[in-house]
Amino acid sequence: MSVLQLENVSRWYGNVVAVNGVSMNIGPGVTGLLGPNGAGKSTLIHMMGGFLAPSSGTATLDGEPLWQNPEIYRKLGLVPERETAYDFLTGEQFILAMAKLHKLPDPNAAAKRAIAAVEMEYAQDRTIGNYSKGMKQRIKMASALVHDPPVLLLDEPFNGMDPRQRLQLMDLIRQMAAEGRTILFSSHILEEVERLASQIEVIVAGRHAASGDFREIRRLMTDRPHLFLVRSTDDRKLAAAIIADGSAGSVQLTDKGLKIEATDFQRFTWLLPQVARDSKVRLFEVSPADESLESVFSYLVAK
Known part of the structure; x- marks a missing residue:
């Protein structure tokens, strides 16, 4: 049971404050990081993923610092909002490369499981450059799952997906949460968060605005x-x-x-x-x- 912890975390770029004094604990289950575009959600996720150093405060996973700690990637899978796959590779080649980078004992079997989990077997031999936006989102999800991590960080994972793809990914996230994983996903769409998250953290203009289950957040808004x-x-x-x-x-x-x-x-x-x-x-x-x-x-x- 892994726990992500932010303690008074801030991040600024020159005179621009992207995140301002945020503290939160993200434990097992599905947590929704909710806020309008530009609120600082991606900056928070990048700090939780160890890709960005806090300007002040601490970000840890199970008590270990996330910044400059490559060992945490054994526990953590990330689906960034931006496109990160190589268009000239097939879906299978990309996921297999991820499995090999993680030095998994059987990379072929791991890649096969991850691709099946996101129901992308039918397109695994096509180059990623020919994928739709929704297909690219799913192959990114497979790359995050290939090493079977206990923690998943998903930045706007439903962008570009059609209704069937959204339902399939929602079912997958629920299943993984039931297995005891810690899952954080960001969204600016209330309906996505309502359907998935047991805990909601609201971010506005870089600040932590509210925290609670959906009923509490809905009541605050209503x-x-x-x-x-x-x-x-x-x-x-x-x-x-x-x-x-x-x-x-x-x-x-x-x-x-x-x-x-x-x-x-x-x-x-x-x-x-x-x-x-x-x-x-x-x-x-x-x-x-x-x-x-x-x-x-x-x-x-x-x-």
């Missing part, structure tokens, strides 16, 4: 103020009724409709159609005005 744009047949009448109820923090009348900040999300979403019906106002549009991951996570950071 309980925040929500901004809606509403258009109707009588915006003024609707605004008066909403203000009278008190479920909205503010209501602004604009040339595009009503801008409503709902402080009680559940009550507001239940109340709005009731108020519209009672006031004999027809709703044309009800749309969230702040549902980007950046705005959601920024609220978590500010808490």
Whole structure:
């Protein structure tokens, strides 16, 4: 049972702070590293993978430093977000080369098992340069699995995959987690994390914004103020009724409709159609005005 540990880890490039004072423990099971693009997820994974030195703080695997410690690669498999395979090699040649680099006792058998695990036997004799994005993701996964590591770091592993490939990889990750492996995968897509991760770590602008299971993170996101744009047949009448109820923090009348900040999300979403019906106002549009991951996570950071 392997544990990755970050203690007050920061990483900066000149005056740019990519990761700022992050502490977390990643244990057995599936942990989702969730955050918008540019939040610092890849930088964290590179430090956990021993490819990047923390500017301050410590990053360890089972108590051993990750930086400048080649022995940790016996325990660790990495699927980076960027393309890292050699396009002129076939899938089988690439995985076999990885098995030989790890000095496995039977590299051919190990390569065969890894390719089968990601269901790429049908394409193993084709050159990687002719693979689709999803196929390249799967062959990278095979390269991370070839030495059967107890720890896996997966950086946006589902990018470019079609629905069938996503389901197959999700099933594989669940299976490996059930075997007791420690798996961390990054994503900016809530649905991927919800379906896979038992523990979620939220990163925003290089900072650790929240931690917990999906219900806790969902509650934090749902309980925040929500901004809606509403258009109707009588915006003024609707605004008066909403203000009278008190479920909205503010209501602004604009040339595009009503801008409503709902402080009680559940009550507001239940109340709005009731108020519209009672006031004999027809709703044309009800749309969230702040549902980007950046705005959601920024609220978590500010808490």
